[in-house]
Amino acid sequence: MSDKSINKKIAVVGIGGVGGFLAGAIGSVYEDQLTLVARGDRQKSLKERGLVLHSDLRGEICVHPHSVVTAQELEEQDLIFLCVKNYSLEEACEQIRHAVGENTIVIPVMNGVDPGERARAALGRGIVVDSLIYIVAFIGDDGGIVHQGDFARLRIGIRNADADAQEAVAQVSDILTAAGVEHLVADDIELEIWRKYILNCAYNVATAAYDNNIGQLRADPVKSKEFEDLVTEAYEVAKAKGVAVRPEHRDEFFDRFHYTYRDDATSSLQRDLNAGRRAEIETFSGYLVREAARLGVAAPVSEKMYGLLRQRAQK
Numbered sequence: 001m002s003d004k005s006i007n008k009k010i011a012v013v014g015i016g017g018v019g020g021f022l023a024g025a026i027g028s029v030y031e032d033q034l035t036l037v038a039r040g041d042r043q044k045s046l047k048e049r050g051l052v053l054h055s056d057l058r059g060e061i062c063v064h065p066h067s068v069v070t071a072q073e074l075e076e077q078d079l080i081f082l083c084v085k086n087y088s089l090e091e092a093c094e095q096i097r098h099a100v101g102e103n104t105i106v107i108p109v110m111n112g113v114d115p116g117e118r119a120r121a122a123l124g125r126g127i128v129v130d131s132l133i134y135i136v137a138f139i140g141d142d143g144g145i146v147h148q149g150d151f152a153r154l155r156i157g158i159r160n161a162d163a164d165a166q167e168a169v170a171q172v173s174d175i176l177t178a179a180g181v182e183h184l185v186a187d188d189i190e191l192e193i194w195r196k197y198i199l200n201c202a203y204n205v206a207t208a209a210y211d212n213n214i215g216q217l218r219a220d221p222v223k224s225k226e227f228e229d230l231v232t233e234a235y236e237v238a239k240a241k242g243v244a245v246r247p248e249h250r251d252e253f254f255d256r257f258h259y260t261y262r263d264d265a266t267s268s269l270q271r272d273l274n275a276g277r278r279a280e281i282e283t284f285s286g287y288l289v290r291e292a293a294r295l296g297v298a299a300p301v302s303e304k305m306y307g308l309l310r311q312r313a314q315k
Contacts, residue, residue, distance in 0.1 A: 006030070008030075008078040008079055009033060009035070009076075009078045010026060010033050010034050010077065010078065010080075010081070011036070011079070011080045011081070012026070012080075012081045013071065013080060013081065013082050014037070014082065014083035014092070015037075015038050015042060015046065015051065015083075016145075017136075017137030017138040017139065018110070018135060019084075020051060020053060020139065020145030021137045021147050021152060022109065023063060023145075024055070024058070024063055024145060025152075025179045025181050026176075026179045026181075027061075028058075028061055028063060028179065028180075029180075031063055031065060031066070032066050033066060034063070035067045035068070035074065035075075036051065036065050036067075036069075037096070039070050043068055043069075043070065045143050046068045050064040051064075051065065052144035054140060054147065055147035056149055056150060057147060057149070057150050057152060072095065074098075076098075076104065077099050078104060079104070079105045079106075079175065080096065080099065080106045081107050082106055082107065082115075082119065083108075083110060085111075085280055086115065086280050087278065087280060089115055089119060089122065090122050093123050094122065097122075100123050100125055100126040101126065102125055105126065105127050105128075105168045105171060106119060106123065106126050106127070106128045106129070107128075107131050108128065108130070109131050109133050109154070111197075111200060111204075111284065112283045112287070113193050116130035116158075127158075127168040129156055129157070129168055130157055130158055130193065131154055131155060131156045131157075132154070132155050132193050132196045133153065133154045133155075134153045135147065135149075135151070136148040136149050136265060137152070148265070149262065149265075151182075152181065153182050153183065153184075154181060154182070154183035154184075155184055155186045156172055156176075156186065157185055157192070194241075194243045194245060195249050197238075198238060198249070198250070198253065199256070200284055201230055201233070202228075202230035203261075203267055204267040204280075204284045205285050205302070205305045205306075205309065207265075207269070207270045208270040208284075208312070209312070210223060211273075211312075213263060213264050213265055214261045214263060214264075215263025215264060215265075217257075224258075227257055230301055231250055231253045231254065231257075232250060233292065233298070233301060233302045234302070236292075236297050236299075237288060237291050237295060237299070240296075268280070269281070269284055269309075273309075273313060279313060281306070288302055
């Protein structure tokens with residue numbers, strides 16, 4: 001199953017929803033060149049069963065990678081897709097630093113607005129390509145990856161990229177193209193990252209704060225208006241930070257909420273809270289509230305939701 005036209009060692013670190021989808025898609029082409037990084041029961045399952053992806057978009061995929069290792073066992077790689085939770089970024093970088101050479105390309109695919117910046121600081125070498133992904137994916141009851149919906153879209157890029165950085169972005173694009181993963185090389189990756197973050201400041205936050213799916217939020221006029229307010233508050237923070245957001249970006253998220261998302265759609269933040277796992281409350285809500293206060297932007301609904309989320313996390 002390996003595409004020898006691009007002879008690269010490729011690793012995926014963090015085999016949850018996002019990492020699992022990418023591992024399935026990339027492994028369908030580069031199976032013999034792919035290493036998955038996992039530990040404990042997750043590692044055991046991946047070794048025994050392979051990576052199973054149940055995708056509305058891609059169908060059923062089962063990948064048996066070249067190897068499944070712990071972070072400490074990872075050999076130096078050409079490309080590393082880093083798909084851990086935002087709060088685990090520095091720890092993950094510390095664990096894989098030995099596998100990052102001067103020319104290793106590291107692609108953090110995770111939530112928040114600053115993973116690329118933080119990965120550069122934590123690793124101190126390699127070339128970090130900024131990215132984001134629009135996807136609904138999670139680990140299913142059978143241990144496989146469930147990918148819902150007909151979309152999985154990446155954006156990749158590096159701000160003020162020099163020739164080496166441009167070549168690194170092109171290599172990532174080649175891998176994704178061969179794997180059939182929809183993506184674009186962004187002219188303004190900061191804008192694209194903030195566009196997704198604005199959406200998540202409403203989508204993840206509202207679903208998790210109320211433990212409602214999208215259909216339930218849409219059906220409640222008060223919650224529906226709060227969703228729009230969350231989008232607007234995050235949009236205003238982005239504007240205050242100098243991000244090149246435009247009104248049509250904000251309006252696009254209103255349309256997605258009202259007309260695009262499945263009624264039964266939930267969020268990663270909601271699922272983590274319901275399972276009693278550590279959740280990215282600070283990533284989706286705390287950061288936005290603090291930045292709003294620092295910049296003098298009114299964000300009363302975001303502040304309310306941050307309080308609700310913190311209460312839920314303490315239960």
